[in-house]
Amino acid sequence: MLSNAQTRSISPENFTGEKGKAGMSTDGPARNAARELGQGWKVSPYVHIPGKSTFTLGEIEGSGAIQQIWLTPAPLNRTREMIIRFYWDGEETPSVECPLADFFCCGWQEYAQNNSLMVNVNPGSAFNCYWTMPFRKKAKVTIENLNDSQCTIYYQINYVLSDVPENAAYFHAQFRRINPLKAKDVVTMLDGVQGKGHYVGTYMAWEARSRGWWGEGEIKFYLDGDKEFPTIAGTGTEDYFCGSYNFHRNGKYTVFSTPYAGLVEVQPPHLYEKAGQRFGLYRWHVTDPVRFEKDIKVTMQALGWQSEGRYLPLEDDISSTTFWYQTEPHAAFPKLPSREELLIKPIEVKE
Numbered sequence: 001m002l003s004n005a006q007t008r009s010i011s012p013e014n015f016t017g018e019k020g021k022a023g024m025s026t027d028g029p030a031r032n033a034a035r036e037l038g039q040g041w042k043v044s045p046y047v048h049i050p051g052k053s054t055f056t057l058g059e060i061e062g063s064g065a066i067q068q069i070w071l072t073p074a075p076l077n078r079t080r081e082m083i084i085r086f087y088w089d090g091e092e093t094p095s096v097e098c099p100l101a102d103f104f105c106c107g108w109q110e111y112a113q114n115n116s117l118m119v120n121v122n123p124g125s126a127f128n129c130y131w132t133m134p135f136r137k138k139a140k141v142t143i144e145n146l147n148d149s150q151c152t153i154y155y156q157i158n159y160v161l162s163d164v165p166e167n168a169a170y171f172h173a174q175f176r177r178i179n180p181l182k183a184k185d186v187v188t189m190l191d192g193v194q195g196k197g198h199y200v201g202t203y204m205a206w207e208a209r210s211r212g213w214w215g216e217g218e219i220k221f222y223l224d225g226d227k228e229f230p231t232i233a234g235t236g237t238e239d240y241f242c243g244s245y246n247f248h249r250n251g252k253y254t255v256f257s258t259p260y261a262g263l264v265e266v267q268p269p270h271l272y273e274k275a276g277q278r279f280g281l282y283r284w285h286v287t288d289p290v291r292f293e294k295d296i297k298v299t300m301q302a303l304g305w306q307s308e309g310r311y312l313p314l315e316d317d318i319s320s321t322t323f324w325y326q327t328e329p330h331a332a333f334p335k336l337p338s339r340e341e342l343l344i345k346p347i348e349v350k351e
Contacts, residue, residue, distance in 0.1 A: 006161035010058035012044040017060065035152065047155075049082075051148040057141040057155055063159040065168075066133040066141075071155040073100055076125045077109045080342045081146040082153075082271075088170050089137040097333055098175040099342060100143065102321040104129065105264060105282050107205025109344055114265040115257040117285050118201065121264075131200075131323065133171040134164045146339040168302065169197050177319040179335050180209060181302055184313045186217075189320040190298040197326030198289035199296060202240075203282045205265075207317035210304055211275050212348075213246050214314055216346035217301025224293050232290065238263075241281045253279075260284045267347060276349035284323075298322060314338060 006019075014022035025031075028044025049055040060066075073079050079101035086096035096103075104127035105119050106112045114121040120128035133139070139159070145151050178187055189202065199221070208214040215237030220230040234240040238247050242261035247253050253266045265280030290296070302314040 002081045005064075005160045006276065008060075008064075008065050008161060009157070010060070012047050012155040013042075017058065017157075017159070024099075025291045041320065043175060045154060047153050049143060049145045049151050049153060050152075051145055051150055052332065054144040055153070055240065057143060057153075058139075058157050059141075060135070060139040060159060060161075062138075062161050063136045063164050064139075064159055065135065065164065066139060066157060066159045068128075068158040069127075069129040069155070070158075071100075071104075071129075072125050073127070073129045074125075074152040076106075076111065077150075078147050078151060079104075079106065079109050079340055080344055082151060083144040083146065083336065085142045085144070086160065086171070086173075087138075087140040087142075088133075088134065088135045089139075091328070092329075093332060095170055095328075095330055096173040097336055098321055100127070102175050102203060102205060102319060103173060105203050105280060107203065107280055107321075108265055108267060109318055110265070110267070112280055113257060114262065114264050114282070115259075116262060116282060116284060117259045122303055131171055133190060134168045135170070136164050137296050139235070146342070169330050170330075171325055171328060173321060173323045174333055175321050175336065176340065179317040179319075179341070180315045181318055183315050186220075187300040187301065187320065188297070188317050189300055189304060190296065190322040190324070192331045193292075193296045193324070193326065194294065194331045195327040195329075196293050197296075197324055198291045199285060199298065199322070200289050201282070201284045201286075201323035202298075203323075204280070204300075205319040205322040206279045208273075208277050208304075209280070209316045210312065210314055212304050212312075214273075214302065214304050214316060215246065216303035216311060217300075217314075220299045221290050222297035222299075223290070224295060226297070230297075230299075238290070239261055240300075241283050247303050260286060268349060271349055276347060289325075295325070304318065339342050 008017040025044035082100040085094035219234040221232035304312040306312040
């Protein structure tokens, strides 16, 4: 079907996305490699972001939607210290605030293959996002480098300039980390949302601090004024992420990546249910969004097993990234953890 929409793209070769203005750089970071070829020959394929600074990946004026983002960071093992933020229509506080690692489902800062519809992670360290992100007046995307040292970002933001339907909601994403969870507490993944919208996805980076299976807990969705009891309760952590029976196959954890759900990380993979093992999981509610009229709260229990068939409340290191669409304005996000609180220590698995 033909339309009047205009396709545009922002990258280090065209920071504004302006028509007919790509590939014009003469003084980009790769100018030495292109010195015998000149303008138009891959002079600016990436950007350097100095330590303790924020870089604007792109600003878009007008109405339209971001449709796809490709990005590859260096070094990969510092992506918890790179914070990506999205601002819609000139708002002062971001609608998306999340470590780069967790936004792209690599929370443990290592390569984790992901074949889903909404996020791809491809060799060697290519992060891809396919969430549609509409805006009506302006869009702004930034990355803050919390580390003292420089990082490097290759990226492309593909978008469309067009009219936005009146009932199109705005994309949001929020990161939280609890390290460690207190015994008999639940993980609050999302709370304080005000407005109408629909919940569309979850990513969790989970470190089990106890031996044995760690995923007996239930996810709960509290909708539109629910108090003590939610409207939706799951039956187990692996069930919510569309697996079953501990994700076991032939006596071991088995990674998988499907269009809407996956277990994409088990670290280290050769050990079985040891204290210190780490997991990365995603679940996209693309065909089954959780709709709310005025508010939503999402929690997850952390339960294992102990003697006599009793549940064991866990005290694990649990990070969550939640994705949803809603009307603006949005409620204030909780303060992002500090750099020290975001850091991931070397893995220590207790035999």
